[in-house]
Amino acid sequence: MGRTILITGATGQQGGATLRSLVEHNKSTSNPINLLALTRNATSDKAKPLSSLPNVKVIQGDLTKKDEIEKIFEDEKIDSVFSIQDNFQGNEVEQGTNLTEVAIKYNVKHFVYTGVDLAGQNPSLVPHFETKRQIEEHLIKNSSRIASQILISQGEKEEFKNQIINLSGDSHTVSEIIDTFKQVKQVDLVQDENVDIVPYLTIALATINGHGWEVNPESTQRLFPFVKDLKGWLETEFNPDFAAGGFGTMSNN
Template structure:
């Protein structure tokens, strides 16, 4: 097991970054976690600061060099990018990749998105934020010299189970899911993204230069409704179909993505993943163990 090695985790107060930190704390208490956040005084950051072996680091992609200098050597980096108004996912990731190569990082884990299973390497899709992540993957491979300068692991999660929430946003998601029709939609728990990232840092030789699509279940809306009813004893929270249609109309990229779910769709090998990581949650397990729903 690694001892006193530093892992820089971006998006530390977000769902994926938070899941990585939790998984590292549970599996590898000897790692020192550098939790990168834009606001170290936020409630989420302060909660992280109270955890053992965790240092909250304030900054972003514009302030990386001083962070690497102050905390060197950094053994591993977990990188997550998010859509924003400027569409700057590449601007978030590329400076981090450059600084990581420059400073001899021993494993760079980038969380991307699945784009059709084995086709993901060559299939950016017509969904803008999927295509951005594909370009980041290509940049990572190039700058790391295909993993010879800096080993990497690319995690490609599918649609988050965590989108199912009891509030209006969750109902809107379910309305859009219903619009996919009879075609199954692959889903993954963000908890499991954290587990796979932690596995990579704990056993870098087994994850060196791998690209892994992540999913824990595959269900169409009718199957999802049944799993929810059987597990929670109540109906899946939904709203009117026109709400989902309206969201897809107003947010063009959302409409493009859900159309892609219907025509193409994700392609993770769930059976193989479960052999590699038996803790992988299906939807029923996620509802009982990790969701915000209660019976």
């Protein structure tokens, strides 16, 4: 019988992508992984389709309710956890630390937490960076009790055990990004200094400008060759409708 992995945020971008990747992995193995997709609402429009995926069981649970999460671990005999939390609920640290503590209590063998690169900031001035830093700090303090790895976004080999791994598909200056958009999508990016953005994002961008992220695309490619660089992402996944609603304007030649 295959091992069991709990994936939090299963209806979100990172949790959903992780779930889909493991579903694909199961197609090529004779010992498929049992996948538990954790969501706050198992009857939501996003959650319902997940139950039709092979070897996927949708589980409803609230990470702020520790006893509820313990019941899931008691019933399901979980081997591994993919941990990501929703910052917009306002209780991200509680969610993350609850999950870590329950995983330790039930002797989970493998724990992956996904956060952000803090560029050496302790504490971070960006609220949704700081919450992730606190969760990461809690996990590190308990890392001797669990085989953990922290995936900083942007297999279970021994080299991953108790490691913080910065993921980066590419590294560019702003001018290089503009040139790549022009080359791949024939799009001119136009800077708009008067763009109206929410205050917390202003703080985040100012912090990033002052504390550059510590990235190593070559290391990422060695460990995870499927990670795309900017050019590859533009060619396969870029959504112009989404981007046009962001922080600048675009025009086709």
